Amino acid sequence: MNTSQHFLDRLAIQLPIIQAPMAGISTPQLAAAVSNAGGLGSLGIGASTVAQAHQMVEETRALTNKPFNVNVFCHAPAQRDTQREAAWLAHLAPLFAEVNSALPSTLNEIYPTFLGDEEMLALLLEQRPAVVSFHFGLPPNEHIAALRQAGIYTMATATNLQEAALIEQAGVDAIVAQGVEAGGHRGCFDPEATDERHSTLVLLRLLSSRSKLPIIAAGGIMDGQAIRAALDAGAVAAQLGTAFILCPESAANASYRSNLQSARAAATRLTSTFSGRLARGMVNRFIAYGEAAGSPPPAAYPVAYDAAKQLNAAATKLGNSEFAAQWAGQGAPLAREMPAQQLIETLVKEIVA
Structure with missing residues (x-):
């Protein structure tokens, strides 16, 4: 031992x-x-x-x-699925519009x-x-x-x-x-x-x-x-x-x-909405939106991350951090x-x- x-x-x-x-x-x-x-x-x-x-x-x-x-x-390398990726981008379209950003035409395995x-x-x-x-x-x-x-x-x-x-x-x-x-x-x-x-x-x-x-x-x-x-x-x-x-x-x-x-640290969740793989982070608007009833599955990892990062970059320019992946464990309040x-x-x- x-x-x-x-x-x-x-x-x-x-x-x-x-x-x-x-x-x-x-x-x-x-x-x-x-x-x-x-x-x-x-x-x-x-x-x-x-x-x-x-x-x-x-x-x-x-x-x-x-x-x-x-x-x-x-x-493992991402299993590319054009239909799944298009559906995920379509789902995120209102968020991109909200931050005055064009919807990406394609996503990359970043x-x-x-x-x-x-x-x-x-x-x-x-x-x-x-x-x-x-x-x-x-x-x-x-x-x-x-x-x-x-x-x-x-x-x-x-x-x-x-x-x-x-x-x-x-x-x-x-x-x-x-x-x-x-x-x-x-x-x-x-x-x-x-x-x-x-x-x-x-x-x-x-x-x-x-x-x-x-x-x-x-x-x-x-x-x-x-x-x-x-x-x-x-x-x-x-x-x-x-x-x-x-x-x-x-x-x-x-x-x-x-x-x-802040009090937000007490609410963390495992989500695949950001990257396409489960990860635990502080709950924010992006997670809530991506997991809302009727949402399509996100694109595969790490392709989905490309969409989330582009959205967050545009939102950040407007002073909006609600679309950022802020990873944290359950002990975050400590x-x-x-x-x-x-x-x-x-x-x-x-x-x-």
């Missing part, structure tokens, strides 16, 4: 605290601050080009000499998958971050082997026992057990399969009783007391995302921060505004309190 200390020693970090990657919200400044404070900072490059990813890694390296994690998306992305793999092998983690599935076995051969520690998200078994069989080093409380996208390998939506604690106990791999608990963890509970339940570390959004080092904009500090280093110090005090 892997202990937390063994995991920390392997990664050469001091604290069992991992900052979740959060593509679009995590920054080199945030990742470096967490790593410098003794945890494991993370970059989410799933929405980045190879050039952008390279810049983010370089910027992080300039700010810390400590280990950090780089996360990639391993989703986030390329890491599956088969030889350029991104080459970048990771060249840069050799301490950790590379996978979300939405697993890359080919030879990619995992190449990363491990380069001395890179690998982790992958699991939402159930079957995914955890596939992760173990693939030779990945550790499992991120993502409970349904987590903000952002569910890491399900197959979005069409039945999702049991296990809570973090239930999933952690299930996996720790059946897997030999180190398990990181993720979902709804906002303070040191919850980290301690996860460690007591068998986790080697805890991964926190929403807890870091209010840190000044995150890329969250003023609207996101304001909503996370979010605290402070620099990342101070948050880490606070969490540590709470763990041992």
Whole structure:
């Protein structure tokens, strides 16, 4: 059985605290601050080009000499369906008209998958971050082997026992057990399969009783007391995302921060309306509109995201943030505004309190 200390020693970090990657919200400044404070900072490059990813890694390296994690998306390529995409755009037409924007004529698959992305793999092998983690599935076995051969520690998200078994069989080093409380996208390998939506604690106990791999608990963890509970339940570390959004080092904009500090934070929902895959965020007008009775299904991931992002960009110019994807977990009302280093110090005090 892997202990937390063994995991920390392997990664050469001091604290069992991992900052979740959060593509679009995590920054080199945030990742470096967490790593410098003794945890494991993370970059989410799933929405980045190879050039952008390279810049983010370089910027992080300039700010810390400590280990950090780089996360990639391993989703299956979108199954394009012109009729479904047209129906979704037609449904969104009144919203585009409301923000004085022309309806897009076509939608694009804006986030390329890491599956088969030889350029991104080459970048990771060249840069050799301490950790590379996978979300939405697993890359080919030879990619995992190449990363491990380069001395890179690998982790992958699991939402159930079957995914955890596939992760173990693939030779990945550790499992991120993502409970349904987590903000952002569910890491399900197959979005069409039945999702049991296990809570973090239930999933952690299930996996720790059946897997030999180190398990990181993720979902709804906002303070040191919850980290301690996860460690007591068998986790080697805890991964926190929403807890870091209010840190000044995150890329969250003023609207996101304001909503996370308001009563709105108490209402989060899993929705596929934004991207085409289930993700938990604070409920706003876009979610309510997209899920209203009679609404067609959104386009496939990440094609639907192209529509949502274009709509939000137009609305933002008018000072309207009701169409923004503001991801947050169920623990959102517990979010605290402070620099990342101070948050880490606070969490540590709470763990041992």
